[in-house]
Amino acid sequence: MSSVTLSDVEKYYGPLRVVHGINLEIESQEFVVLVGPSGCGKSTTLRMIAGLEEISSGTVSVDEKIINRVAPKDRDVAMVFQNYALYPHLKVFENIAFGLRIRKEPKDHIDKTVREVSEILGLTPYLDRRPAELSGGQRQRVAMGRAIVRHPKVFLFDEPLSNLDAQLRTQMRAEIKRLHKRLGVTSVYVTHDQVEAMTLADRIVVMNDGNIEQVGTPMELFMNPANRFVAGFIGSPPMNQFEGTLTANADGLFANVGNASIALPEINNVQHGQAVVVGIRPEHISIHPVDNLPSIPISLDLVEPLGSEALLHASIDNQPLIIKAETHGDIEHLKAVTELFAPTDLIKVFDKETGAVINSHPTGRIAS
Amino acid sequence: MIWLSDHVRNEWRLYLMLLPTIIWFIVFLYKPMYGLQIAFKDYSIFKGVAKSPWIGWEHFQSLFTNDQFLRAVSNTIKISALNLLFGFPAPIILALMFNEVLHAGYKRAAQTIVYLPHFISSVIIAGIVITAFSPSVGIVNTVLGWLGFDSVYFLTKPEWFRPIFVGTGIWQEAGFGSIVFLAAIAGVNPSLYESAVVDGASRWQMMWKITLPSILPTIIIMLIIRIGNIMEVSFELIILLYQPATYETADVVNTFVYRQGLQSGQYDFAAAAGLFNAVVAFVLVMVANTLSRRYSRTSLW
Ligand SMILES: Nc1ncnc2c1ncn2[C@@H]1O[C@H](COP(=O)(O)OP(=O)(O)OP(=O)(O)O)[C@@H](O)[C@H]1O
Ligand SMILES: [Mg+2]
Numbered sequence A: 001m002s003s004v005t006l007s008d009v010e011k012y013y014g015p016l017r018v019v020h021g022i023n024l025e026i027e028s029q030e031f032v033v034l035v036g037p038s039g040c041g042k043s044t045t046l047r048m049i050a051g052l053e054e055i056s057s058g059t060v061s062v063d064e065k066i067i068n069r070v071a072p073k074d075r076d077v078a079m080v081f082q083n084y085a086l087y088p089h090l091k092v093f094e095n096i097a098f099g100l101r102i103r104k105e106p107k108d109h110i111d112k113t114v115r116e117v118s119e120i121l122g123l124t125p126y127l128d129r130r131p132a133e134l135s136g137g138q139r140q141r142v143a144m145g146r147a148i149v150r151h152p153k154v155f156l157f158d159e160p161l162s163n164l165d166a167q168l169r170t171q172m173r174a175e176i177k178r179l180h181k182r183l184g185v186t187s188v189y190v191t192h193d194q195v196e197a198m199t200l201a202d203r204i205v206v207m208n209d210g211n212i213e214q215v216g217t218p219m220e221l222f223m224n225p226a227n228r229f230v231a232g233f234i235g236s237p238p239m240n241q242f243e244g245t246l247t248a249n250a251d252g253l254f255a256n257v258g259n260a261s262i263a264l265p266e267i268n269n270v271q272h273g274q275a276v277v278v279g280i281r282p283e284h285i286s287i288h289p290v291d292n293l294p295s296i297p298i299s300l301d302l303v304e305p306l307g308s309e310a311l312l313h314a315s316i317d318n319q320p321l322i323i324k325a326e327t328h329g330d331i332e333h334l335k336a337v338t339e340l341f342a343p344t345d346l347i348k349v350f351d352k353e354t355g356a357v358i359n360s361h362p363t364g365r366i367a368s
Numbered sequence B: 001m002i003w004l005s006d007h008v009r010n011e012w013r014l015y016l017m018l019l020p021t022i023i024w025f026i027v028f029l030y031k032p033m034y035g036l037q038i039a040f041k042d043y044s045i046f047k048g049v050a051k052s053p054w055i056g057w058e059h060f061q062s063l064f065t066n067d068q069f070l071r072a073v074s075n076t077i078k079i080s081a082l083n084l085l086f087g088f089p090a091p092i093i094l095a096l097m098f099n100e101v102l103h104a105g106y107k108r109a110a111q112t113i114v115y116l117p118h119f120i121s122s123v124i125i126a127g128i129v130i131t132a133f134s135p136s137v138g139i140v141n142t143v144l145g146w147l148g149f150d151s152v153y154f155l156t157k158p159e160w161f162r163p164i165f166v167g168t169g170i171w172q173e174a175g176f177g178s179i180v181f182l183a184a185i186a187g188v189n190p191s192l193y194e195s196a197v198v199d200g201a202s203r204w205q206m207m208w209k210i211t212l213p214s215i216l217p218t219i220i221i222m223l224i225i226r227i228g229n230i231m232e233v234s235f236e237l238i239i240l241l242y243q244p245a246t247y248e249t250a251d252v253v254n255t256f257v258y259r260q261g262l263q264s265g266q267y268d269f270a271a272a273a274g275l276f277n278a279v280v281a282f283v284l285v286m287v288a289n290t291l292s293r294r295y296s297r298t299s300l301w
Helices: A042-050 A092-102 A107-121 A136-148 A166-183 A194-200 A218-223 A228-233 A332-336 B002-010 B012-040 B058-063 B067-087 B089-100 B104-119 B122-132 B139-146 B158-186 B190-199 B203-228 B235-241 B244-250 B253-263 B267-296
Strands: A004-013 A016-026 A031-035 A057-062 A077-080 A154-158 A186-191 A203-208 A211-216 A240-249 A252-257 A260-264 A275-280 A299-305 A309-316 A319-326 A348-351
Touching: A004 A042, A016 A042, A016 A057, A016 A211, A031 A042, A031 A194, A042 A077, A042 A154, A042 A186, A077 A136, A077 B190, A092 A107, A092 A136, A092 B190, A092 B203, A107 A136, A136 A166, A166 A194, A186 A194, A194 A218, A203 A218, A203 A228, A211 A218, A211 A228, A228 A240, A228 A275, A228 A348, A240 A260, A240 A319, A252 A275, A299 A332, B002 B012, B012 B058, B012 B267, B058 B267, B067 B089, B067 B158, B067 B244, B067 B253, B067 B267, B089 B104, B089 B158, B089 B203, B104 B158, B122 B158, B122 B235, B158 B203, B158 B235, B158 B244, B190 B203, B203 B267, B235 B253, B253 B267
Parallel strands: A031 A186, A031 A203, A077 A154, A154 A186
Antiparallel strands: A004 A016, A004 A057, A203 A211, A240 A252, A240 A275, A252 A260, A275 A348, A299 A309, A309 A319
């Protein structure tokens, strides 16, 4: 199996820089997900690994061997495209066999491998059909099959599930994860769907505007976002953020948000009156009194039931916030909520100017 | 009927828009068909189409015993076959070649140059060909002279007429004809190529395994149209290039009709020849279309 290393990789389109020198080490057998908003350079990064885009500067290595100048076909990577890129004139069997035929593998080997792979993917009954005669999920599987038959060192996925409906996406997500467990091939997966990123990834790389904002396991990113961007991107709904000012008194550190006062954890190197942003996850907020936490008054706008939970859309000092609360089978009691309690140790404090977290957790891995 | 009149009353605006085309068809295509009946009549311009007496298949009988006509049919088929063999693939090959040109400016210049002959009148094209092959000043004979050959008066040699004619046709139309295939190539999903690149395909393999199969429906449609036009050898270019010395290989049905009808005044006989030509063409289109629909799910209608 193979590791992939990106060092100081940049991409220019003419004078326009779309990837700003990124560093990333992907370990052998790891499943890494690149996630970020549209246009942040995820696909470009992936395509540079595949060899479909030239690398403007920096190096990409597979197994410590620099591949900048290696032709795509010799990189031994396989890519699954968003629109599947199936050949409409070829039957499923030939679509899956395409890469092997191109490499002029022996016929019986092709036959055997394609049948094995279609068995894994449940495509055996469809081998004689053309892509137009398949459902979206089946096409997606054929696209995966094309990548798998080649036994590549690295799998690259560019938003492979975004053309599927929500239910099928969940199902295929699980299938991809199972497949990765079974094959153990190093994988780089691009998506802009953070749920997909959280569920699939060994490690997530959050990108924004051509930069890496943070690299970490899904739980590291969830619990210890390095900055406001990551906090606002990971989680659904994402972390609530309020602007406020720091005050310290005998009881500890507080942030004043309008008239409310939010108790903060211990932080070093901060000043009284410093402008900060307080972050708290919707699922960490309590609407029931918790011992010696100050009550924070809110004004409630709307309750959205999801089933066992509900989303409460509210505001503190005109700054919007979302609370995730248990319904216990009924939302009437949630409509009367007027205060919340924020557990001090789960609160994140960000510098208002730089957006970086101030009370970073020592185990959080933060990109340079 | 009631339904139809209601329908027309409701949708009269659409029918109004259709009207000019229908009128054009009637005036220029259906009304002249009235005159086709002279193929079965002993036509006299003094009696007119309606009053001339019916004589049945007599003209057709004499057609098929007329050596010149039979020669013209055979020439038409031979020239068309050559045209199909060399002229049909030419624009496809040209389009595939343009597709491989990466430099945008060079590609545009080359395309303009090959499109150009299409926009030049056949009279000028013929003039260029005649000059080029002339025994005294022609470039071809000049080059042959440098190579130590005697000059040949190509356009008086029956064995040279078909190559020159087919070659001229390719020069004139291959570039313009490639546009339709280039458009088809442009419609191929680019990620098919990217995926093939990652799979290790060479440009040559991509051309054979992706580009050609993807434009196959277009190729088939163009082939059907082409087969339908087999009897329609480009008539004015033949008139401009042939001469009595080359009738033997150059005279086709259309030029035969032209000479019999307009030059010898045998309108009824010429009409019979023209009608024969049209019926054969009609059958060819029908057959080609049916075969194509059956075997490739692509058809004109
Ligand atoms: N061929 C190109 N020429 C110029 N700019 C380009 C080109 N391809 C992409 N870009 C720009 O590069 C940036 C990154 O594009 P990229 O496709 O990597 O985004 P992405 O993160 O994959 O977004 P999405 O989630 O929408 O797919 C975008 O701003 C885009 O406009
Ligand atoms: Mg993308």
